[in-house]
Amino acid sequence: MRILAASFVLPITSPPVADGAIAIDDGGRIVDVGTRDRLISNYPGTALEDLGNAAILPGFVNCHSHLEITALRGALDDVEHDFRSWLLKLNDLRSGLSDDELLKNARLGALEGAQAGVTCFGDIGRMGHIGIAALKDAGLRGIVYQETEFSPDNRTAEKDFQKLAAKYEGLIDTQTDLVRIGLSPHSPYTVSSRLFELIAEYGIINRIPLSIHVAESDNEVELLQSGTGFFTGVYEKFGVEWSSPYCSPIEYMERLGVLSARPLLAHCVKVSDTDIAKIHAYGASIAHCPKSNSKFGHGTAPFERFLDEGIPVGLGSDSVASNNLCDILEEGRFASLIGRNRAGSERFIGAEEILRAATLGGAEAMVMANEIGSLQAGKQADLAVISLGHPAQQPIADIHTALVFSSNARDVRLTLVAGTVVYRS
Numbered sequence: 001m002r003i004l005a006a007s008f009v010l011p012i013t014s015p016p017v018a019d020g021a022i023a024i025d026d027g028g029r030i031v032d033v034g035t036r037d038r039l040i041s042n043y044p045g046t047a048l049e050d051l052g053n054a055a056i057l058p059g060f061v062n063c064h065s066h067l068e069i070t071a072l073r074g075a076l077d078d079v080e081h082d083f084r085s086w087l088l089k090l091n092d093l094r095s096g097l098s099d100d101e102l103l104k105n106a107r108l109g110a111l112e113g114a115q116a117g118v119t120c121f122g123d124i125g126r127m128g129h130i131g132i133a134a135l136k137d138a139g140l141r142g143i144v145y146q147e148t149e150f151s152p153d154n155r156t157a158e159k160d161f162q163k164l165a166a167k168y169e170g171l172i173d174t175q176t177d178l179v180r181i182g183l184s185p186h187s188p189y190t191v192s193s194r195l196f197e198l199i200a201e202y203g204i205i206n207r208i209p210l211s212i213h214v215a216e217s218d219n220e221v222e223l224l225q226s227g228t229g230f231f232t233g234v235y236e237k238f239g240v241e242w243s244s245p246y247c248s249p250i251e252y253m254e255r256l257g258v259l260s261a262r263p264l265l266a267h268c269v270k271v272s273d274t275d276i277a278k279i280h281a282y283g284a285s286i287a288h289c290p291k292s293n294s295k296f297g298h299g300t301a302p303f304e305r306f307l308d309e310g311i312p313v314g315l316g317s318d319s320v321a322s323n324n325l326c327d328i329l330e331e332g333r334f335a336s337l338i339g340r341n342r343a344g345s346e347r348f349i350g351a352e353e354i355l356r357a358a359t360l361g362g363a364e365a366m367v368m369a370n371e372i373g374s375l376q377a378g379k380q381a382d383l384a385v386i387s388l389g390h391p392a393q394q395p396i397a398d399i400h401t402a403l404v405f406s407s408n409a410r411d412v413r414l415t416l417v418a419g420t421v422v423y424r425s
């Protein structure tokens, strides 16, 4: 067993502890959390690492990333004002990268996460094995959701499903205690209705985590609500047979049985009160990606509405091709600031809520809160240690606001997953 001590410990499920400490057993689980004095006297003779002027938090959960396209950071900025061009250029550039290049870059992306205090990724990958290898190499935790290819035509749904299921089954044996496999039907505009039904059924029967990009842009809403817009042009070009459901993206997911699989829904920018109620009623969860949404000009998801409805919601960086960083403290700061300024915003989102979303909220959204997300005895020792010594953080009046409004990845000093150090500055 060993003890880590610092000027603050933030368990998230209980108030911050000044001059706090955390005891970790040799199996990488948390044994106790409290004041330094109490832990030293309760566990005499236990090795103690004093981290000094710093805050110990649960590791950050990045609920939505695409590590395999880390190489495309900055490469798409010139077309992001036009989502259609962005999607087409992304496909072109990605297909030009070898497996080796994708893997090297995914590893750099995972390292960037570890350096930012991220201990768990919800990573979506066209090439699932690459995200899995990158997380394993970095010693990080996560779920890698194997993604569908461009498959919007019902006529090929059975074949598209067999292909995806074969990929998934090929990855099952690569799972570890830390890295698990899920499935990602990419989005309502790239996956046929029949394929959605097949994946949802398969996911429910086999208890497979699902994650989907949904209700992200006006283009997507236009396609589903009225069957018009730029996607129809793409379908014509590729001879795709597609018919509009004439409903909202979330209602469409409900009709196809997808919400019943309790998926992790990335984005949810374009959602009505009815949609929000449906997400809650089905027990689905949300990956809130405010920087990516803003960078595209897609709008701002009603984050405080999700929180107030009781929907499990975490933060996601999305790919660095649309962010361009994986920095969950910065993502959280941005979520709070833009949430406060959203037209129709119902209330201020506080720093404490942001830290909860960045940790326990993400764990709940990925259905992993039994194991991670807070500092409590019995949970995994997945930790982020944030230095509080930078001039830009002084003076510290409140630890929550100091972390959210004047700290970022620059300040992360140490990251642990299941008690093992994966990054030390």
Ligand SMILES: [Zn+2]
Residues within 6 Å of the ligand: 064, 065, 066, 124, 213, 266, 318, 319
């Ligand atoms: Zn995404």
